[in-house]
Amino acid sequence: MSRRRPRPAWQVADFFALEREAEVYLAAVDACLAVPAVARRLGVRPQATAENARAAMLAEANVERAVAPCRDTQERFRALLERSERQRRRLDYLRDRTHPLTVALCGMTVLTLLVAVFLSWPAVLGAALALPLTGAVIWRHPVWRMHVLLNLREWALRPRVALLDRRTAWAAAAWSRDLQGNGVRPLTDRVVEALLGEDRDSLLLADNFHGLRSPRNPRYVVESLAARSLTRKIAQLESGGTIAVSGSRGAGKSTLLEACAGEAGFAVVVQAPATYSPYDFLLSLYVRTCENYLVHQGHVPPAFLRISPFRRVARRLLPALRKRLTVLAFGLSAGALVVLGLAAGVRSLTAQQWPTVRAGAVDLWRQAAGVVLDIWNGERVGAAVLVVVAGILLWSLRRWKQWRAIRMGARVTLVVAGVVLAVAAFVSLLVDDDVRALLREAAGKGSGKDFILLTVLLVGIVNLFTERPWEIRGRVLLTLRRRRRTAWILFTAGLALLFTMPLTLALAADPENPLRLAIVLTGLMLIKMATWSPANPVPRLVTACRDELYRLQTVQTASSAVTAGPPQLLTAQTTSLSTMPPNFPELVSDFRALLTEIAAEQHLQEQRVVIAIDEVDRLGSDTAALAFLGEIKAILGVPHVHYLISVAEDVGASFVRRGLPHRGVTDSSLDDIVHVPPCTLEESNEILERRASGLSEPFKALTHALSGGVPRDLIRYGLRLDEIEARTQFVELTDIAGQLILEELSDTLAGFRTLLGKQRWTARTGTILVAFRNAMDHLRPACPCGSTELRRALEHVAFHDLRGRLGEEAAAEVSDEARELLDEASAYALFSLTLLDVFGRGDFARRRDEAAARGPDGALELLGRARQELEVSPYSARHLIGSIRTAWQLPEGLTAGPAAAVPLPRGTDCPRHPRVPA
Structure with missing residues (x-):
């Protein structure tokens, strides 16, 4: 029978039949609430506490929802638990009815038997006689007999109960895992979301920011449309070509080049120098190519600096010496064993056959020596003529193409001879x-x-x-x-x-076996001689790259000494020869030749060669970049080599408008171009989800708007979110957005004020600088509070009207450059004010949906486009920002009325956020 669990103090519904089930469920709830992703969301709002979440999970309706998906594992656990409790109650019943005297008597009997076994044989015989008598006495007594039977049943039941307890524990663990995976955990997420209330996506609760802290880590790279386009263009240019990667700084050109280089069979990635010299750049590229190829082939590039001559010699000799010593040690040991085993057989063969062999060799030597002496003395004129003809024929055969076939025939002959000797040795066993x-x-x-x-x-x-x-x-x-x-x-x-x-x-004991082994070894040696080749031969291209590194990075000097004159008057003459570095045309020719061979080798292996030249946009202007492309044009166009060059947008635009009205250097230098545009909102969301999982949509939209979709700035602003959260403990979107936007606006206006300070001002126009200083004083306190004074200060800059504040005469004294800077600063201030109105107010989800319903101008994507438009023109950016403000129903002018001057700065204390000093 099962026991009903009394209602516990934590008021869980009377849902479980056994109290153990309730304990397992409660442990699963606590485990799910302790998960970092859940615990991070608890405590950020007053009602979203761990106690409230736990109480909600213990409500009867939620218990039913959590347990429903895990019925099977619960039923198995309940069945085992009920069986275990029944067996345990039976065990308790037997233990309660066991007499202590019976247990003591049985124990003394067993102890007596053990002592008797270890003492002596007579004691064993005595125990063997005493035990049956004791058993008969106990068995005849009904009470004692009942206690003995109960004891035996209890001892037999204990292992079954222990096994059932273990199986029950396993079933409880299985049910707990099922609850945490399929029942409690999903319900816990919904309960916590309900406790967080509306607009819960406006909380900064990212799982981690690891990907943002490693911006160049390839595991966080997201494939973009530009990456797929570049892959297609490389595949189309099968025989090689030059592709430019165009885009603004920070758009991800370097990451794109590194990704393509990583997929290639052989790749070299270099950075263009800021102040370039074509010769120095090509020399650096040449050296980098040779070093990368050596590493690609598993060799170590030679080091020429900070190494003494002794260390260079030691680095070369020690590995070879170590290898030779190892071979020598094993060779001597193996040779000694072989000689010891074959010595008797070889001596026997030598004693039998050596006289005959020696006599034949001596006769042949004497005959050959006689013929040579006769030719030398002129006694055999015909033989002398034949010898001369043979010498001439031998010299004429030095370039005979059939020598390779003859060498191959000799090798085949040696192999056949070795096989014949080895087989003959085994055949001789059958003939014996x-x-x-x-x-x-x-x-x-x-x-x-x-x-x-x-x-x-x-x-x-x-x-x-x-x-x-x-x-x-x-x-x-x-x-x-x-x-x-x-x-x-x-x-x-x-x-x-x-x-x-x-x-x-x-x-094995046959006396001719040593001779047979000697014949077999001789045959194997002939086969080894015919098939021998140098171990791990160094490829020709590896040697060529190593030689080029010596030529390009060292100055080689050779000297020779000549001694002339009679012995009593010796004179010495010394001549030295020093190599000169190659000039630019020679360097280009040698580099193209080496790269052509490397590319041909990789092409045979169906691999791609990529030369990536990055940071060309660092040269400063499109004129310098185009001049750089014109200088390095000589190394482009190598067959089966893909050159990838990152350039700025203006160089890419020069290639796109080729022939309109005239052709430039990009027409003849580049084969195609890939433009890397800023990320769309969807692409920015994918990047942030990969690098900062768990970041909610409003924060992704905020970072996208501030960065304009530029990946480098997107990562930077993502890190700023983490930095602000760690510094201020803010988690609400309104607080973090206000803090981030105001800090960025303060830094930007400080930069504009520095540029404005370089312009010429008068007493009447100098009030513009005063207005900027007062606005920066309002922005300097690190507090996101949206006070009326702060808004008036921002509107004073955002809705800047030069003529209305200075008058026609004073406004005419402002230079065009200063006027343009003021318009740019005003447009950026208006953009920042728009971001504050969008992200710095509560109820973001409702306002976002309402703005999107009013038309395309209410989409969050347009905020990033407005940031991109600020880099083109402040006037077109203001037009786009005005459309956005209309869609979001934001004021399009001064809300606090016209003001001749910016209001006084805020104080240093912040009543709303006491944790953050204002």
Whole structure:
């Protein structure tokens, strides 16, 4: 039977049949509330506390919703829990009815038996006689017999109860995981969102800002339309070409180039110098290409600086010496073992065959020497003529193309000879009379064991010297390393067992075996000589790159000394030769030749070569950038090489309008261009979601509007959100947006005031600088409070009217440059005031939906476009900002009435935000 749980103090609904179920559910609720993503949202608003969330999760309706998806695991847990409680109650019943005297008697009996076993055999016999008598006495007494049976049943039930408890704990853990994953956690998110109230997206509750702190980390890079366009253009230019990547600074051109370079088989990424010299730039690119190719091929580029001659020699000699010492140690040890085993057989063969071989060699030597002496003494004129003709023919054959075929034939001959010698040594075993007699004797006895051992040995040899995978049971395929290990085990086991057989021992003891092994080794040496090649030969291009690095980065000097004159009067003459660095045309030619070979090698491997030249827009002006492209044009156009050059927007515009009205250097230098525009709001949301997961939509829209969709500024403003939250503990959109916008406006107006200070002013026009100073004094307190004085100060700058405040005569004294700066500052102030009106007020979600319903001008996307338009013209930007303010129903003029001067600055204390000093 199950016990009804009494109503606990935390007033959970009477929903669970057992109290243990309620405990598991409560633990799941606490675990879900402790999840960082949930705990971060608790406490940010007065009603959204952990106590309120816990109380809501323990309400009967929410308990029903949380448990409903996890019925199966709950039923399994409940069934095991009820069984466990029934068995435990039964165990308690047996334990309560067990007599202590019976337990003591049984324990003393077992102890007596153990002591008797460890003492002596007579004690064992005595215990063997005493125990049956004791058992008979206990069994005849009904009360004692009942207690003994109860004890036995209790001891038998204890392991079952322990097993049931373990299974119940596992079922409880499974139900708890199911609750946290499918029931409680989703409901907890909804409960917390309900407690946060309306406009909950206006809270800064991002999970982390790790991606914003690593702006160049490739794992956070989001593929854009420009990246896909560049990939398509590179694929279209199969034989290579030059593609310009155009865009404003911070648009992501460098990231795009690095991503394309990372996907290429071989890539070099260099930065254009701010004050460039074509020769220095090409020299740097040449050196970087050689170093990258050495690294790409697994070699270390040579180091020429800060290394003493002794260290250079040590770095070269020590690895080679270490390798040679290792080979020498193993070679001497292996050679000593082989010589020791074959010494007797070789001596026997030498004693038998050496006199005949020596006599034949001596006769051949004497005959050859006699012929040479006769030719030398002029006794064989015909032979002398043949020798001269043979010498001439030998010299004429120095470039004969068939030498390679002859060398190949010699190698084949050596291989065939080695194989013949190795096979002949094994065939000689079958020809030997003693061996044949042993085989007939073994065949007469007939043993399946020998066949099995031979099969194991054969399988090991086959798997040891083959490269194809070995299939086991038709499904499991061992890798090459595992197969090798298995083959060695089979080979070693088969060989060890094989030498335990009488036949094998008799064959191994044959006196001619050392001679056969010597023949086999001779054959293997011939095969090795024919197939030998240098280990890990250095590729030609690697050597060429290393030589080029020596030529480009060092000055080489060679000297020679000549001694002339009679011995009693010696004279010395010394000549030195120093290499000169290559000039620009030679450097271009050599670089193109080396890059052509690298590209051809990579093209055969179906890989791409990319040379990325970044930061060309750092040259300052489009004229300097175009001049730079004209200077480096000589290295472009290498087959199968893709040049990617980042340029500014004006250089890209020069390429786009080619031929209108005339053609420029971009027409002949560039094959295509990819424009990297600022991100749209959707792309900015994707970037921020990748780099700062959990950031809500209003904050994404705020950073997009301030950055204008430029990724670099987007990341910077995202970090500013984190910095403001950590510094001020603000989490509401109104507070953080006001703080961020006012700080940016203060810095921007300070920059404008510095530029305005360089203009010429008079006593009547100097009040403009005073107005800017007073406005900056209003912005300087670090507090987002939207007071009336602050708004009047911002409107004074945003709705700037030069003639209305200075008059016609005074306004005419302001220079055109100063007037343009004032218009730019006024437009930016109006943009900042618009952002404050959009993001710095409450109820953002409702106002956003209403503005979007009024037309396209109410879309949040237009705020980013307005920021982009400020870089084009302040007048077109004011027109767009006016449309946005109309869609959001914002005032289009001064709200506090006209003011001749900016009101006095705010005080230093902030009553609304006491944590932040004003």
